[in-house]
Amino acid sequence: MSEILLKGGLIVDPATRREAKGDLLIRDGKIAEGKVSKDAVVIQIEGCVVTPGLIDPHVHLREPGQSAKETIATGTAAAVAGGFTSVIAMPNTSPVADGSNTIAWMKQRAKETGVANVFPTGTISIGQKGEQLAPIGSLRQAGVVAITDDGHCIQSAELMRRALEYARMFDLPVLDHCEDKSLSAGGVMNEGKWSRILGLPAWPGIAEEVIVARNVLLAEMTGARVVCQHMSTAGSIRILREARKRGVPIDGEASPHHLSLTEDRVEGYDTSFKMNPPLRTRADVEEVKKGVADGTIRFLATDHAPHCSYEKEVEFDEAPFGVVGLETALGIYLTELVHSGLIPLREMVVKMSSFPSEYFKLGRGTLATGALADVTVMDLERKWTVRKTEFASKGRNTPFEGRELRGRAVLTIVDGKIRHDLDGRAGRS
Amino acid sequence: MTTAWQRKDLLSLRELSADEIRKVLSTATVFKEILGRPIKKVPSLQGRTVVNLFIEPSTRTRISFELAAIRLSADVVSLDKDSSSIRKGETLQDTAKNLEALQAGTIVIRHRSAGAAHFLAQRLKASVINAGDGSHEHPTQGLLDTFTIQERLGRVEGVKVLIIGDIIHSRVARSNLWALTKLGAKVKLVGPSTLVPKEFAELGVEVSHDLDGALEEADVINLLRIQHERQVQARVPSIGEYATLFGLNSERFKRCKKGVILMHPGPIHRGVEIASELADGANSVILDQVTNGLAVRMAVLYLVSGGKGIGGES
Numbered sequence: 001m002s003e004i005l006l007k008g009g010l011i012v013d014p015a016t017r018r019e020a021k022g023d024l025l026i027r028d029g030k031i032a033e034g035k036v037s038k039d040a041v042v043i044q045i046e047g048c049v050v051t052p053g054l055i056d057p058h059v060h061l062r063e064p065g066q067s068a069k070e071t072i073a074t075g076t077a078a079a080v081a082g083g084f085t086s087v088i089a090m091p092n093t094s095p096v097a098d099g100s101n102t103i104a105w106m107k108q109r110a111k112e113t114g115v116a117n118v119f120p121t122g123t124i125s126i127g128q129k130g131e132q133l134a135p136i137g138s139l140r141q142a143g144v145v146a147i148t149d150d151g152h153c154i155q156s157a158e159l160m161r162r163a164l165e166y167a168r169m170f171d172l173p174v175l176d177h178c179e180d181k182s183l184s185a186g187g188v189m190n191e192g193k194w195s196r197i198l199g200l201p202a203w204p205g206i207a208e209e210v211i212v213a214r215n216v217l218l219a220e221m222t223g224a225r226v227v228c229q230h231m232s233t234a235g236s237i238r239i240l241r242e243a244r245k246r247g248v249p250i251d252g253e254a255s256p257h258h259l260s261l262t263e264d265r266v267e268g269y270d271t272s273f274k275m276n277p278p279l280r281t282r283a284d285v286e287e288v289k290k291g292v293a294d295g296t297i298r299f300l301a302t303d304h305a306p307h308c309s310y311e312k313e314v315e316f317d318e319a320p321f322g323v324v325g326l327e328t329a330l331g332i333y334l335t336e337l338v339h340s341g342l343i344p345l346r347e348m349v350v351k352m353s354s355f356p357s358e359y360f361k362l363g364r365g366t367l368a369t370g371a372l373a374d375v376t377v378m379d380l381e382r383k384w385t386v387r388k389t390e391f392a393s394k395g396r397n398t399p400f401e402g403r404e405l406r407g408r409a410v411l412t413i414v415d416g417k418i419r420h421d422l423d424g425r426a427g428r429s
Numbered sequence: 430m431t432t433a434w435q436r437k438d439l440l441s442l443r444e445l446s447a448d449e450i451r452k453v454l455s456t457a458t459v460f461k462e463i464l465g466r467p468i469k470k471v472p473s474l475q476g477r478t479v480v481n482l483f484i485e486p487s488t489r490t491r492i493s494f495e496l497a498a499i500r501l502s503a504d505v506v507s508l509d510k511d512s513s514s515i516r517k518g519e520t521l522q523d524t525a526k527n528l529e530a531l532q533a534g535t536i537v538i539r540h541r542s543a544g545a546a547h548f549l550a551q552r553l554k555a556s557v558i559n560a561g562d563g564s565h566e567h568p569t570q571g572l573l574d575t576f577t578i579q580e581r582l583g584r585v586e587g588v589k590v591l592i593i594g595d596i597i598h599s600r601v602a603r604s605n606l607w608a609l610t611k612l613g614a615k616v617k618l619v620g621p622s623t624l625v626p627k628e629f630a631e632l633g634v635e636v637s638h639d640l641d642g643a644l645e646e647a648d649v650i651n652l653l654r655i656q657h658e659r660q661v662q663a664r665v666p667s668i669g670e671y672a673t674l675f676g677l678n679s680e681r682f683k684r685c686k687k688g689v690i691l692m693h694p695g696p697i698h699r700g701v702e703i704a705s706e707l708a709d710g711a712n713s714v715i716l717d718q719v720t721n722g723l724a725v726r727m728a729v730l731y732l733v734s735g736g737k738g739i740g741g742e743s
C-alpha cells in the first residue's frame with residue numbers, strides 16, 4: 001500500500017462541486033478517504049490549489065517518426081511540468097496515425113516511456129489527404145478518442161459530411177483545423193495591415209470562418225460532435241455562439257497564443273510567432289476571450305507543436321508552422337483569464353479538466369473518492385519568467401520567451417505517481 | 430543635415446527617420462557630383478569586402494550595386510543562387526555564417542522571402558543592405574526614386590505622387606510610400622481593388638481605383654511593372670483589361686500637368702503600364718533613375734560602412 005497526503009491546499013473539484021480547504025489522500029493510485037497510515041508521504045501545500053489533473057486536448061507528440069522534434073517521453077515530460085496529466089495526441093506523425101497498428105504502437109510506447117496519460121487520435125482520411133475515409137471503426141477499436149486531420153482541413157464538404165455521419169455511429173468526436181485552402185492560399189500570417197507592411201503572403205480570417213460555418217451546418221445535419229480547433233477570429237466565435245445557442249453539437253478550442261498575442265508580433269520576422277492559424281488582431285483576441293468567458297469556447301488547449309531549432313531558424317515563409325505550449329499554457333491561462341477576472345478559477349478547471357474528460361470519455365477529471373489519482377497542484381501567485389532553455393520539451397519554439405507569468409504547476413501526480421515536483425516538496429516530509 | 434549615421438544595416442525605409450533619409454540623399458548628391466568627374470573612383474571603401482548575395486535573380490540592381498562598390502574601391506564578390514551552396518540545400522543561416530567566417534564587411538542581399546535581410550542582419554556582425562526581399566521592401570529603390578523627385582522638382586514635401594500598379598506584391602511601392610510620406614509628400618496608390626487592398630490606407634497614403642480621377646493633380650507618376658505571374662493573373666481578368674483601365678497612354682497623358690514626371694523602376698512593359706512614346710518622352714525620368722541609383726547605392730554602402738572622407742576630404 002502506498003499513500004500520499006496533500007496537506008493544507010485549497011481543493012477545487014468542479015465535478016463534485018467541492019471548493020474548500022482540506023487534505024487530499026491518495027492510496028494505491030486512487031483518490032481515497034479515511035485513516036492515513038503512518039507510512040504515508042505527507043506533502044505540505046499550504047497556499048496552493050489542488051485540482052483534478054489538467055487535460056490538453058490538442059498536442060503534437062511527434063512520435064513515431066519525428067523524434068528529433070519531440071518524443072512521447074519528452075512531450076509527456078513537458079506536459080507534467082506544465083501541470084497536465086493527460087494529453088490528446090494528434091495523428092500527424094510519420095507514419096500518419098490512419099491505421100490501428102500505429103495507434104497500438106503509440107499506446108505501447110506511451111506505456112513504456114510516457115509520464116502522462118496519452119490518448120491518441122486517428123485521422124479522418126487516409127494519409128490525411130482528404131480523399132478517402134480512414135478506417136474509423138478500426139481506429140475506434142484500437143482506442144482513439146477522436147478523429148482529426150489536424151493541420152490538413154478536409155476541403156471537400158462531401159467527405160466531411162460522410163466522416164461526420166460515420167463517426168456519429170460511434171459517438172466519436174471529430175476535430176477540425178478550420179482553413180479553406182483556396183482562401184488561405186499559402187498565407188503565412190494574418191491578412192491585414194501588418195501583412196501589407198511586411199509583404200508576407202497572408203491568409204484572411206474568413207478562410208477559417210467559412211469552414212467553421214460549414215462545420216456548424218454539417219454537425220447540425222448529422223448530429224455528430226465536432227470541435228473546431230484553435231479558434232482565432234471574432235467571426236468564428238460569433239458563428240459558434242449562435243450555433244451553440246441553437247443546440248448544435250459544435251465546440252471550439254482556444255489556444256494560449258490566440259488569446260494573448262496579436263499579428264504585429266510578426267514584425268521582426270521571428271518564426272516563434274509563426275503558427276497556423278496565424279496571430280490575428282486585437283479585436284479577434286478580445287472576442288476569443290469573450291467566447292471563453294461566455295461559454296462559447298469550452299476547451300482550453302495548447303496546440304503544442306515542437307520543431308527543431310534548425311527547422312525554425314529559416315526565412316519566415318519557409319519555416320514550419322507551430323509553437324510549443326505545454327509548459328506555458330497554465331501560466332498564460334491563469335494570467336489572461338483568471339487573474340484578469342474574466343472567469344473564476346473553478347471555470348478554468350472545468351475547461352481544462354472535468355469537461356474534456358467528460359467530452360472525450362477519458363474517465364478522469366475529478367477528485368471524487370475512488371477516482372484515478374490524476375492531480376495538479378498549482379501555486380496561483382507564483383511569478384516566473386519563461387525561459388525556453390529550461391523546457392522539458394525538445395521544442396524551443398515559444399512565442400512567450402522572457403514573458404513574466406503569474407501562476408504555475410508545482411506538483412503533478414499521474415495515476416498516483418509524482419511526476420513533477422517543482423520545489424522538491426515530496427522529499428521534505 | 431549633420432545627423433550622424435548610426436545604423437549597421439539598411440533593411441527597410443519604414444524604420445528610418447526623415448533625417449536619416451535626408452542624410453542618404455545629401456550623401457548621394459555628393460557622389461552624383463563625383464560620378465560626373467572624369468575619374469569616377471574614390472578610395473572610401475578601400476580594403477572593405479562587399480558581397481552581393483543575389484539569391485533571387487536580378488540584373489540591374491546587382492550591376493548597380495557592383496558598380497557602386499567598385500567606384501568606392503571596395504573588393505566586390507557577387508554570388509547568385511547557382512554559384513552559392515543554396516542550390517545544394519544550404520540554409521540561409523549557414524550561408525550567412527560562412528560569409529561571416531570569410532570576413533565580409535558588407536552583404537547586399539536580394540531574396541525572394543520577405544524578411545530575409547532582417548534574418549541576416551540579426552545574425553551577422555557584417556552590415557546588411559536589403560536589395561529587395563520578397564514583397565517587403567526595396568529600400569535603395571525607394572531612396573533613388575525620392576532622390577530623383579527631389580532633383581527634378583526641387584522638393585519632396587507637398588509633392589503629389591501617384592504609384593500605379595501591382596501594389597500588393599510590390600516592394601518598390603512599400604519603400605516609396607515610407608520614404609515619400611516621411612518627407613511630407615502626398616502619396617496615392619492606384620490600381621485595381623484586387624491589387625491595391627484597402628488596408629494600405631492605414632499606412633498614411635490614399636488608395637484609389639480610379640486612375641482618370643487622379644491624373645490631373647499628380648506631380649509624379651510612378652508606374653510599376655505588372656508581372657505576368659500567376660498571382661497577378663488570378664487577380665485581374667487580363668493584362669489587356671489592366672492596360673485599358675490603368676495603363677498610362679497618350680490620351681490620359683494629355684490630362685496630366687505639363688511638368689509631370691514619369692517614373693518606372695524597370696523593366697518596362699511597353700504598351701501595358703506605359704505607352705512606348707511616353708517612356709521615351711520628355712517627361713520620362715526613367716534613365717535618370719538608373720543613374721541616380723548608382724549614386725544612392727554608393728551613399729548607402731558608404732554610410733553603413735561608417736566611411737569617412739569622400740573623394741579626398743576627411
